[in-house]
Amino acid sequence: MLDVAVARARILEKLSHCGPETVSLASACGRVLAQPLTARLSNPPVSVSSMDGYAARTEDAKQGATLTVIGEAPAGHPTPLTLKAGQCIRLFTGSQIPAGADTVLIQENIERTGTLATLQAAGRKGQFIRTQGQDFTAGQPLLPAGKVLSARDIGLAAAAGHVWLPVARKPRIGVLATGDELILPGDPAKPDSIVNSGALMVTAYLNSVGAEATMLPIARDNMASLSGAIAYAAHLDLLITIGGASVGTYDLVRDALKPHGLALDFWKIAMRPGKPLMSGHLGTTPMIGLPGNPVAAMVCSLVFVAPAVQTLMGLPVPTELCTEPAILGADVKENDKRQDFLRCTLSPQPNGLLPLATPFASQDSAQLNILAQSDALLLRAPFAPAQNTGAPCQIIRLP
Numbered sequence: 001m002l003d004v005a006v007a008r009a010r011i012l013e014k015l016s017h018c019g020p021e022t023v024s025l026a027s028a029c030g031r032v033l034a035q036p037l038t039a040r041l042s043n044p045p046v047s048v049s050s051m052d053g054y055a056a057r058t059e060d061a062k063q064g065a066t067l068t069v070i071g072e073a074p075a076g077h078p079t080p081l082t083l084k085a086g087q088c089i090r091l092f093t094g095s096q097i098p099a100g101a102d103t104v105l106i107q108e109n110i111e112r113t114g115t116l117a118t119l120q121a122a123g124r125k126g127q128f129i130r131t132q133g134q135d136f137t138a139g140q141p142l143l144p145a146g147k148v149l150s151a152r153d154i155g156l157a158a159a160a161g162h163v164w165l166p167v168a169r170k171p172r173i174g175v176l177a178t179g180d181e182l183i184l185p186g187d188p189a190k191p192d193s194i195v196n197s198g199a200l201m202v203t204a205y206l207n208s209v210g211a212e213a214t215m216l217p218i219a220r221d222n223m224a225s226l227s228g229a230i231a232y233a234a235h236l237d238l239l240i241t242i243g244g245a246s247v248g249t250y251d252l253v254r255d256a257l258k259p260h261g262l263a264l265d266f267w268k269i270a271m272r273p274g275k276p277l278m279s280g281h282l283g284t285t286p287m288i289g290l291p292g293n294p295v296a297a298m299v300c301s302l303v304f305v306a307p308a309v310q311t312l313m314g315l316p317v318p319t320e321l322c323t324e325p326a327i328l329g330a331d332v333k334e335n336d337k338r339q340d341f342l343r344c345t346l347s348p349q350p351n352g353l354l355p356l357a358t359p360f361a362s363q364d365s366a367q368l369n370i371l372a373q374s375d376a377l378l379l380r381a382p383f384a385p386a387q388n389t390g391a392p393c394q395i396i397r398l399p
C-alpha cells in the first residue's frame, strides 16, 4: 500500500493547468487571475480635492485674507478658469483642481459673503489635494498572475479600467457514484436503499474550492451500466468515481474502466479512512477513484481532490499536508501501518494554549453525523506509538 504523501504527489504531478478564460469583473471574485494585471488608467486620473471647500494659491491663503470666488467646479464638471492672484474657486470632494491652484481650504474655515471668501485659517501647499496617480498610474503592475481575486482586487481592477479579467478556467469535474443500493434524495426508497450522500457531499465540496463539479447519473453494479456511465466522462478535466473500489465481487470500477482505456497508476494506500483509493487516467482524462464509504470519500477529497483542483487551476500546492499543532484531548492507541485521519472536536483553550483535539470514540467511515460534528481530522502517522491526553498532535481543520 502506497504512503499518503507519495500517493498525493503522484496524483498531482500528472495534472496540468486547465488554461484561462475571460470573465466579467463581478464574476471574477474568488477566481485565480491567469495573467498579471496592469493599470490601464491612473487613479486619480487628475489631481482632485479630498474635501468640500475652495481651491486657492498658497501665497494668497493667509489667515484673515479675503479672496474673490470666481466660479464653481463640482466633481465631474472641471472649470476652464485659471486662478489668478487674490482669487479662489468653489469646489467639492472629488472636484478636479483648477489650473493655478495648489491648495484646498475646507469650507468650515471660510466665511463666505456673496462672492467674497474670508479665510479663518491659512492654507498649506498641497493640502487636501489627491495628486494625479497618487494611488496608481497607468501602466503600473497591480496584481500578479496566480492571485485568488478578492472583492478588493475587483475594486482595484475596475478603478484601473478593466471590464473583463483573464482567470483560470474552473476545472470540469464529473462525480460518478456507483452502487445498486444508491438512490437520489427524494427517490422512492426500498428498505435497503442508501442515499447517494457521497456524490452530493463531494460535488458540493469541490465546487466550494473552485471546481465546476457535477454529479453524473448513478452507475449500477454491472459492467454495462458502468461502461455506459463512462460516456459522460468526455470533456472532463477530472473524473471522480465513488464506490466499487474495494475487493468485493461487485466492486467493478477498475474492470469496467479498463476496456475504456483506464491506465491505473495506483490502487490502495496506507490511509484510514481511504484504503481503496485509486488513481489513473481514462484515455487523457485523469481519474481518481474514491472509496464508497462517504466519510472516506470526503477525507480523500480533502487530502487528494481539493489539491488536484488547485493544481488544475494553476495554484501551487505545498508538498506536505497543511497541518496545525494541537493537544490531545484523549488517550490514543498505537497505530498500525495506515496513516489515520481521526474525526475529532476542537476545544479552544485559554491563555494562548493550543486547542484540545478529542477524537470521537467511533471512527466508522460510514458515520456522516460524526463527520458533520467534527471540527478537524487528527493525524496519526503509521506505527505512531500510544499517546496520552496532553501530548502534542497535528490536525487539519475541516471545511
Ligand SMILES: Nc1nc2c(c(=O)[nH]1)N[C@H]1C(S)=C(S)[C@@H](COP(=O)(O)OP(=O)(O)OC[C@H]3O[C@@H](n4cnc5c(N)ncnc54)[C@H](O)[C@@H]3O)O[C@H]1N2
Residues within 6 Å of the ligand: 177, 178, 179, 181, 182, 194, 195, 196, 197, 198, 199, 242, 243, 244, 245, 246, 247, 248, 251, 273, 274, 275, 276, 290, 291, 292, 293, 294, 296, 365, 366
Ligand atoms: N474484504 C474487504 N472488504 C473491504 C475492504 C477490504 O480491504 N477488504 N475495504 C473496506 C474499506 S476500507 C472501504 S472504504 C470500503 C470501500 O469499498 P468500495 O469503494 O468498494 O465501496 P462500496 O462497497 O461500493 O461501498 C461501501 C459502503 O459505502 C456505501 N456507499 C457507496 N457509495 C456511496 C455513496 N455515493 N453515498 C453514500 N454511501 C455510499 C455503500 O452502500 C457501502 O455501505 O470497502 C471496505 N470493504
Ligand code: MOO
Residues within 6 Å of the ligand: 271, 272, 273, 274, 275, 276, 291, 293, 295, 296, 365
Ligand atoms: O477507507 Mo475505509 O473507509 O478505511 O473504511
